Amino acid sequence: MAYSDKLIDHYENPRNVGTLDKDDPNVGTGLVGAPACGDVMRLQIKVSDDGVIEDAKFKTFGCGSAIASSSLATEWLRGKTLEEAETIKNTMIVQELNLPPVKVHCSVLAEDAIKSAISDFKQKRAAKRALEGAKGEE
Amino acid sequence: MAIQLPIYMDNHATTPTDPRVVEAMLPYFSDKFGNAASRSHAFGWTAEEAVNNSRDTLAKFLGADSGKEIIFTSGATESNNLAIKGIAEFYRERGDHIITSVVEHKAVLDTCKRLEKQGFRVTYLPIDKDGRVRPEDVRAAIDDKTILVSIMLANNEIGTINPIEEIGRITREKGVLFHCDAVQGVGKTPFDVQKMNVDLASISAHKIYGPKGIGVLYVRRSKPRVRLVAQMDGGGHERGMRSGTLNVPGIVGFAKAAEILIEEGEAESKRILALRERLRNKLITALDEVNLNGSLEHRLPGNLNLSFAFVEGEAMMMAIKDVAVSSGSACTSASLEPSYVLRALGLDEDLAHSSIRFGIGRFNTEEEVDFVANLVIEKVRKLREMSPLYEMHKEGIDLKSIQWAAH
Numbered sequence: 067m068a069y070s071d072k073l074i075d076h077y078e079n080p081r082n083v084g085t086l087d088k089d090d091p092n093v094g095t096g097l098v099g100a101p102a103c104g105d106v107m108r109l110q111i112k113v114s115d116d117g118v119i120e121d122a123k124f125k126t127f128g129c130g131s132a133i134a135s136s137s138l139a140t141e142w143l144r145g146k147t148l149e150e151a152e153t154i155k156n157t158m159i160v161q162e163l164n165l166p167p168v169k170v171h172c173s174v175l176a177e178d179a180i181k182s183a184i185s186d187f188k189q190k191r192a193a194k195r196a197l198e199g200a201k202g203e204e
Numbered sequence: 205m206a207i208q209l210p211i212y213m214d215n216h217a218t219t220p221t222d223p224r225v226v227e228a229m230l231p232y233f234s235d236k237f238g239n240a241a242s243r244s245h246a247f248g249w250t251a252e253e254a255v256n257n258s259r260d261t262l263a264k265f266l267g268a269d270s271g272k273e274i275i276f277t278s279g280a281t282e283s284n285n286l287a288i289k290g291i292a293e294f295y296r297e298r299g300d301h302i303i304t305s306v307v308e309h310k311a312v313l314d315t316c317k318r319l320e321k322q323g324f325r326v327t328y329l330p331i332d333k334d335g336r337v338r339p340e341d342v343r344a345a346i347d348d349k350t351i352l353v354s355i356m357l358a359n360n361e362i363g364t365i366n367p368i369e370e371i372g373r374i375t376r377e378k379g380v381l382f383h384c385d386a387v388q389g390v391g392k393t394p395f396d397v398q399k400m401n402v403d404l405a406s407i408s409a410h411k412i413y414g415p416k417g418i419g420v421l422y423v424r425r426s427k428p429r430v431r432l433v434a435q436m437d438g439g440g441h442e443r444g445m446r447s448g449t450l451n452v453p454g455i456v457g458f459a460k461a462a463e464i465l466i467e468e469g470e471a472e473s474k475r476i477l478a479l480r481e482r483l484r485n486k487l488i489t490a491l492d493e494v495n496l497n498g499s500l501e502h503r504l505p506g507n508l509n510l511s512f513a514f515v516e517g518e519a520m521m522m523a524i525k526d527v528a529v530s531s532g533s534a535c536t537s538a539s540l541e542p543s544y545v546l547r548a549l550g551l552d553e554d555l556a557h558s559s560i561r562f563g564i565g566r567f568n569t570e571e572e573v574d575f576v577a578n579l580v581i582e583k584v585r586k587l588r589e590m591s592p593l594y595e596m597h598k599e600g601i602d603l604k605s606i607q608w609a610a611h
Contacts, residue, residue, distance in 0.1 A: 074522075077519075077522060080590060083589065083590050085595065097592065098609065099608070099609070100608030100609060101552075101553070101554035101557075101593060101603060101608065102552070102553035102554055102557075102608070103553075103557075104516055104533060104542065104553075104554070104557035105516065106592055106593055106608070107592070108592035125590055125591060125592035125595060126590060126591070126592065127514060127515070127516055127591045127592060127593045127594075128516050128519065129516050129518040129519050129522075129533070130518060130519050130522040132516070132519075133519060133590065
């Protein structure tokens with residue numbers, strides 16, 4: 067299978083590989099996929115108090131396209147607000163990396179990972195605010 | 205010595221044609237180009253003589269009685285089709301039952317599936333944890349309507365060698381014909397149609413350093429005399445079993461490839477086994493969580509099928525792109541299903557996705573093996589650094605305890 071230069075670059079020089087502290091209240095973690103299906107993505111975002119994604123990290127078990135898709139996702143996420151991040155669609159990843167049709171599911175997984183990380187962060191923030199609210203009433 | 209890239213280590217898929225084979229073939233293109241079926245002139249006689257000498261060599265290669273038992277085909281896929289469909293059609297009155305195994309090549313499995321649609325019953329035997337067919341399973345599956353057992357000599361993915369001699373003893377005792385797809389094993393592990401009571405055997409030249417496009421179906425002529433219905437109509441070549449002008453250069457090349465293995469096969473297998481073990485030992489010493497798929501003992505010398513846990517096979521192949529290997533990962537197949545052979549082995553699907561098949565052959569060197577070992581070690585480590593599963597494994601999390609969202 068012939069892959070695009072961009073895809074190969076992201077695969078060979080993946081951006082933002084790593085781990086953020088999942089217990090940090092400012093960190094949202096998305097873990098999607100399944101080992102049995104051959105791909106698992108973990109995408110993490112660190113969000114500032116004013117809602118900007120300061121940092122994004124990933125680790126991926128999967129094929130070259132899955133690794134490249136998640137690497138690209140972290141690159142796109144950094145510096146975006148949560149609202150902007152939510153507009154990232156898998157088709158944008160397909161286009162940017164020129165993914166062949168059999169690899170489109172890798173981009174879907176990356177979009178799922180983004181959504182899952184944002185949702186995790188929002189839940190944490192809501193829980194934190196609820197806790198603070200409760201404290202404030204005391 | 206400098207290593208030349210890329211390195212070919214996928215010798216189960218195909219092998220380079222040995223230069224000695226090419227040399228033997230060359231006269232039969234433009235000089236001795238006759239049609240072996242031309243009975244009326246010297247061009248034809250020269251070709252026929254070359255073909256008959258080749259038959260004798262190939263008969264010797266298989267342990268067969270006579271060159272007349274050698275039927276030339278276009279390759280092992282055709283041989284398997286001809287054997288199974290030809291037998292089914294000829295012996296239909298006698299019975300409707302065929303026995304094979306779940307890990308046969310698609311040329312056998314899909315042929316059997318087609319026969320099922322035509323009303324035949326097919327039993328697909330499982331394999332044991334080593335990847336081998338159990339002879340007692342063959343015995344238990346035979347009923348009074350069984351006409352054929354088809355079991356491969358060695359598996360193309362995991363290199364596991366089946367107990368063909370034991371199976372042949374049972375089929376002979378029960379009076380059932382025995383076909384063996386010997387493509388992957390012949391010339392690499394002992395194979396003898398007489399000693400093993402094999403009635404039909406498929407082999408292919410390009411897996412043994414011969415040319416592509418030429419195969420053989422061995423068809424026993426006596427005790428028992430095997431009959432089959434031709435699957436192609438035409439001039440009635442090959443004792444009426446396979447019509448079509450003979451591929452004389454291919455046949456001469458096939459015989460030369462067989463002759464080389466008759467003379468050098470044993471020494472070559474020893475050398476290749478040593479290379480395989482060198483590679484295996486380097487990898488399992490340097491890396492944790494490496495799983496050998498299939499039996500170590502009953503295994504083709506050049507085959508090494510390993511799962512590097514927490515690393516996906518296609519990503520691994522991209523990482524070692526200067527080395528030609530293959531993977532059981534779904535991502536390398538059009539179907540997006542991981543290898544049916546590895547699944548039949550009972551391997552967890554994630555490990556099936558992580559498998560890499562190394563196929564060491566005649567032209568691989570110790571330097572190449574060392575280069576590949578070092579490269580694989582480096583890349584597995586790099587990909588594991590990127591793998592959330594490896595991180596979780598290192599943290600002591602049982603990956604099986606997690607509820608994964610299958611997609």
